[in-house]
Amino acid sequence: MHDVDLKQFKFQGQEHEAIPGLTALEKADQEQLLMAGVVSDETNRSASYLQMDHSAVHCRSHNEDVEIMDIKDALKKYDGLKDYFWTLVDKDKDDYTRSAAENLHGGYFIRVKAGAKVEQPIQSCLMLKAEQVGQNVHNIVIIEEGAEAHVITGCSVAHGTNAGAHLGISEFFVEKNASLTFTMVHNWGDHVAVRPRSAGIVKEGGKFLSNYVLLKPVQDLQMYPSIRMVGEDSVARFNSVIVAPEGSYLDMGNRVTMEAPNTRCEIIARTISTGGTIINRGHIGGHAMPAKGHLECQGLILGNGRIHAIPELDGSLEGVELSHEASVGKIAQEEIEYLMARGLDEDEATSTIVRGFLNTDIMGLPEVLTRAIDKQIEELQASGAM
Amino acid sequence: MLKIENLHVEIDGREVLKGIDLEINEGETFILFGPNGSGKTSLLMTLMGFSGYEVTKGSIFFNGKDITHAPTYERARLGIGMSFQRPPTIHGLRTRHLVQMCAREREVDVDEMARKVNFDHFLERDINAGFSGGEIKRSELLQLMAQNPRLVLFDEPESGVDLENMQLVGKVARSILDGDVQPRADLSMKEQKAQKRRTSGLIITHTGYILDYVNADRGQVLYNGHLCCEARPRDILEHIQEYGYQECVKCLN
Ligand SMILES: Nc1ncnc2c1ncn2[C@@H]1O[C@H](COP(=O)(O)OP(=O)(O)OP(=O)(O)O)[C@@H](O)[C@H]1O
Numbered sequence: 034m035h036d037v038d039l040k041q042f043k044f045q046g047q048e049h050e051a052i053p054g055l056t057a058l059e060k061a062d063q064e065q066l067l068m069a070g071v072v073s074d075e076t077n078r079s080a081s082y083l084q085m086d087h088s089a090v091h092c093r094s095h096n097e098d099v100e101i102m103d104i105k106d107a108l109k110k111y112d113g114l115k116d117y118f119w120t121l122v123d124k125d126k127d128d129y130t131r132s133a134a135e136n137l138h139g140g141y142f143i144r145v146k147a148g149a150k151v152e153q154p155i156q157s158c159l160m161l162k163a164e165q166v167g168q169n170v171h172n173i174v175i176i177e178e179g180a181e182a183h184v185i186t187g188c189s190v191a192h193g194t195n196a197g198a199h200l201g202i203s204e205f206f207v208e209k210n211a212s213l214t215f216t217m218v219h220n221w222g223d224h225v226a227v228r229p230r231s232a233g234i235v236k237e238g239g240k241f242l243s244n245y246v247l248l249k250p251v252q253d254l255q256m257y258p259s260i261r262m263v264g265e266d267s268v269a270r271f272n273s274v275i276v277a278p279e280g281s282y283l284d285m286g287n288r289v290t291m292e293a294p295n296t297r298c299e300i301i302a303r304t305i306s307t308g309g310t311i312i313n314r315g316h317i318g319g320h321a322m323p324a325k326g327h328l329e330c331q332g333l334i335l336g337n338g339r340i341h342a343i344p345e346l347d348g349s350l351e352g353v354e355l356s357h358e359a360s361v362g363k364i365a366q367e368e369i370e371y372l373m374a375r376g377l378d379e380d381e382a383t384s385t386i387v388r389g390f391l392n393t394d395i396m397g398l399p400e401v402l403t404r405a406i407d408k409q410i411e412e413l414q415a416s417g418a419m
Numbered sequence: 420m421l422k423i424e425n426l427h428v429e430i431d432g433r434e435v436l437k438g439i440d441l442e443i444n445e446g447e448t449f450i451l452f453g454p455n456g457s458g459k460t461s462l463l464m465t466l467m468g469f470s471g472y473e474v475t476k477g478s479i480f481f482n483g484k485d486i487t488h489a490p491t492y493e494r495a496r497l498g499i500g501m502s503f504q505r506p507p508t509i510h511g512l513r514t515r516h517l518v519q520m521c522a523r524e525r526e527v528d529v530d531e532m533a534r535k536v537n538f539d540h541f542l543e544r545d546i547n548a549g550f551s552g553g554e555i556k557r558s559e560l561l562q563l564m565a566q567n568p569r570l571v572l573f574d575e576p577e578s579g580v581d582l583e584n585m586q587l588v589g590k591v592a593r594s595i596l597d598g599d600v601q602p603r604a605d606l607s608m609k610e611q612k613a614q615k616r617r618t619s620g621l622i623i624t625h626t627g628y629i630l631d632y633v634n635a636d637r638g639q640v641l642y643n644g645h646l647c648c649e650a651r652p653r654d655i656l657e658h659i660q661e662y663g664y665q666e667c668v669k670c671l672n
């Protein structure tokens with residue numbers, strides 16, 4: 034694992050004034066947010082949160098069932114959030130967790146009230162604005178019993194910002210019969226180091242659907258969100274679509290443990306390296322039965338690059354059913370020729386197949402986000418990277 | 420339309436086609452018989468220009484143009500269309516999108532065409548993902564309809580198809596060969612008739628069921644990489660049913 038030298042980054046003094054709404058941002062920054070799935074027109078969102086460097090500059094809920102605030106305020110309001118704060122992630126895990134524990138800059142606290150079916154997504158954005166800034170955030174998401182919500186988190190550099198470090202702790206609580214769809218889109222820069230440390234817990238009948246999209250360069254990213262399915266009949270599903278251009282180093286994956294009967298989980302990661310390195314991890318543990326888990330790590334190397342798939346299955350009793358499918362390779366010649374037989378030339382065929390590979394239909398994303406993703410794929414293809 | 424001269428083809432250094440001569444005229448449908456492993460599919464793959472089928476001798480002409488070494492997409496654009504027996508699944512590529520691409524610049528009504536092959540409910544599915552044998556056939560026909568080729572290469576239209584679907588497949592294959600796939604609203608019946616051009620066909624069959632639907636003019640048997648026994652397709656079929664392929668051995672010698 035690579036280490037990030039935190040001393041290189043400014044972890045002090047990058048505060049910003051609050052803004053009345055996301056439209057108050059510069060146009061170029063709004064565009065950056067859009068690429069990360071965050072819309073500045075908040076009318077189609079239940080709630081919005083924006084962290085810029087060391088300050089929570091905007092936070093507003095449009096839905097009475099959605100509570101959203103700066104984590105610092107939540108800690109005051111809820112007496113330190115004892116049942117949640119640092120209960121899933123170990124404060125002393127590494128330098129990054131310690132940094133976030135010692136010098137907290139903010140982060141979102143989202144609570145969706147019991148029974149509420151929140152239709153419009155809740156959006157949050159964690160932005161690096163100042164050059165060479167180091168950002169420590171801690172996020173808490175609680176979906177109370179029977180509630181449903183979609184949280185979109187866009188992590189982005191501001192327009193023109195090149196270098197920075199983002200350290201983010203996230204703890205997810207999906208309560209009984211609750212459902213959380215969590216979509217994260219990263220739009221970093223090629224000198225940004227990123228260290229999310231995330232964990233979640235899913236209770237009885239709960240559903241945790243996680244989507245992750247990374248199509249932009251990032252210097253060094255390491256994350257391995259870990260989800261415990263502790264309640265019967267719970268479901269977890271992870272879908273990732275990842276592209277690593279030259280210069281990107283990504284060490285990422287998901288870890289899910291099924292600790293209650295009748296649990297199901299699926300992890301599907303589709304990765305493309307066009308010159309970067311991707312370590313694609315996946316771990317499913319089956320420790321109660323019946324439990325069913327499937328893991329897929331599909332990797333394409335286009336041009337240069339490295340993809341190291343590490344799928345792991347750990348079943349500890351009779352009755353668990355775990356499977357995995359992993360591949361690292363190139364586009365199948367058979368598929369290219371099939372399309373060529375329909376009149377597509379080799380480039381058209383290749384780009385059609387790559388687009389299909391990166392398809393995000395299964396994620397059920399809002400249309401603007403799908404369009405933003407399509408646009409990024411188009412730009413990648415136009416640049417000749419794939 | 421299609422002219423093959425003394426075609427020799429190797430796969431991995433092993434010769435599978437050993438001097439094929441064949442001519443198919445405009446609007447003509449040619450039926451190819453032959454035992455398993457005799458090289459029928461290899462012939463179609465070679466005509467389409469797939470990698471792995473190495474032409475070591477001979478030539479292929481399409482409408483007078485030497486396409487022996489032309490890339491696959493060029494052959495497709497010249498008007499050769501092929502129905503695949505086991506096409507690959509392409510993740511994230513919707514059937515609708517592929518059909519649209521088959522038509523290239525031409526305007527087509529994908530939904531209307533899909534209804535003709537009873538495939539309108541599959542348009543949003545990823546191409547070939549979990550398609551059954553009969554569904555693959557219908558999907559391939561749909562793509563051919565959109566492609567509107569001058570020559571259709573059809574590998575065993577009846578394989579994996581139930582009786583009901585056989586009717587559908589047979590009728591649609593017929594209409595593709597008859598050239599009336601895309602009725603054009605802007606033309607009168609008379610103009611359409613005048614414009615109608617028949618499509619040529621090269622069809623591989625074991626059972627001959629397809630003969631109930633298409634007007635097949637000529638046929639031949641491919642045996643161990645050689646073509647032989649030219650006759651009317653029905654007669655060849657009857658002969659094979661009665662005597663097997665034994666007679667071909669004699670005929671070749
Ligand atoms: N990709 C391949 N690699 C190696 N050998 C091949 C390949 N494709 C075909 N062959 C061989 O070439 C010969 C001809 O095969 P082909 O598929 O053309 O036969 P066919 O006449 O279509 O048979 P069938 O009636 O069973 O479909 C066979 O011996 C087959 O094993």
Ligand SMILES: [Mg+2]
Nearest residue numbers: 459460461574
């Ligand atoms: Mg065959």
